[in-house]
Amino acid sequence: MAPPPQGLHPPASRRSDPGARRRGGRLRRALLAGLVAGAVAVPVAGAARPGAVPAPAPATAQQPRSATPAALDARYAATREDVLAAGRVAERAGHHRRAGSLRAMAAPDRRFLSFDGRDGGRTVEVFGDLARATRVAVLVPGSDTDLDTYARLLAGATRLRAALGDRTVVLAWLGYRTPATLSAEVLTAGRAAEGARALRGFVRTLRRLRPDAGIALLCHSYGSVVCGRAAPGLEVTDIVLFGSAGVGADSVAALRTRATVWAGRASGDWVAAVPHTRIVLPFATLGFGTDPVAPEFGARPFAAGDGGHSDYLKEGTISLVNLAAIASGRAPAEAGGHA
Template sequence: MPRARLRRALLAALVAGAVAVPVSGAARPGAVPAPAPAALPPLGSATPAALEERYAATREDILAAGRAAERAGHRRRAGNLREMADPGRRFLSFDGRDGGRTVEVFGDLSRAERVAVLVPGSDTALDTYGRLLDGATRLRAALGGATGLRAAPGETAVIAWLGYRTPATLSTEVLTAARADEGAPALREFVRTLRRLRPDAGIALLCHSYGSVVCGRAAPGLDVNDIVLYGSGGVGVDTVAALRTRATVWAGRAGGDWVAAVPHTRIVLPFAMLGFGADPVTPGFGARIFAAGDGGHSDYLKEGSLSLAGLAAIVSGRAPAEVGGHA
């Protein structure tokens, strides 16, 4: 059909652009040396004492990675790590190798009755971690009432989960599920740990862009209350039912998000499958749609935005004040 051919042509052009456009700047994230983190036992409980012990141990790993980056002359990385090692920051895990993996907590996890887990998309690593940090901080503020919502009962915590090696936006990897397949087992294991630590908490996965592919791969049987797909080009399945989850699945896309132009199809090639199938904000996919405003691809957690208010409402266990969206 002409429309199918057009989709394939558009996806082929996107592939060509991803291959042809050069990426410039600092050294590749994986090229910055870092020691292996200390082997830590599984977190036994979410008591304040147990969490503080874990945060202190992880801080030592961050400091060690910072010293290694400084010795190797990577001053930007070393500076970022000094900021992350601030005693006021709380990390459940950290690994500075190969671009970095880290899990940071905002709020009091020992008392949390609601927990939001932010799963980021492409181009997220230690050297660009500030974007994820800012988004988590804004969501935490919104959950505290900054958007006009009534505060949720009890404590609400936000977790920035950089637990996988994200693809580069300008690469063919962002068009396949390979990185998501690598990251999904780690996300599943983290959610199992979180559920064991906070068995009665409401857990929401907030999955941005390529992060929604990771969540889609991790979704079957995952014990969470909500899975939120925003700025998503697809999750690798064509319906919510195919995710095989009992969670409520939400989707939202802002009016100015370029991801709306990504062809929603899948192409089988000898070396890979390209594309992620159905658009999550279309009626046929079956997600509940929340209003995401008119911002761009990186604006969903922008202070004062309609999308931030909607995400905070979902995390709080309430339907967003407005239901709608851009298909």
């Protein structure tokens, strides 16, 4: 999605004026409608998803039964075979880029709890020792994440793991078909509903495997909508929203969770300019409501620095430091304010 127009938030002197608030509401709705029209109608080079890449059904379909080192090693070996099988099918079909990516994913030092190469791909990759972990950080990615763009999620997960202690493991969870950034779907919760069902099932499995571990969901961009939909009653310790335009709920209380909810946004993130509203239409509800970093939402703030929308897990950033702290069960180094 192209960066939305800047300057959508009125100055403090106008916020107490009811007329200004009404005009601001109309402006936000108009801008949101414009975003939808642009996402649907404006052709952008390279924006479309690539054609479907054929892949076999995974042989390793059932969830792992235990988190002992031997059981996990057997699991990783089985999913490696699934990755290699998908790579062979992609190669035969002429999708050489995908086949190359899958060969890299099948390297001996890569470990996957699950893998399915169909429909853009579903994977759960493990960074760290899941058998010994006392804390688990689950990275939930946003739009335009699939097997062909997986390198971005891999890089972020690798940096996060490097910033953590030995007893915290990172799981890169690509468990749903993410929307394209340049699409109307990214402004609705349709894909998030699918993702939330999958995330809830995964957390139940993870809780069974590691019943005593603290679990933090680290939810970026559209991934925060997935986490918001999955949140009610979910057995996790923390839900961290970063680079979020909203979660489909107007407050932390509306999420119906006992987890601590955190929110941070970098000052250079264009998502701050997305209108924080919801419009109910006959075919869909557009927008995700209250800004997660606004005081009225009720999340605990953390400093996220001055980077852009894709910079939260970059090396040397305060956002990476604070995300690692929260994932480890510690307070963030800087509480931060509201961008």
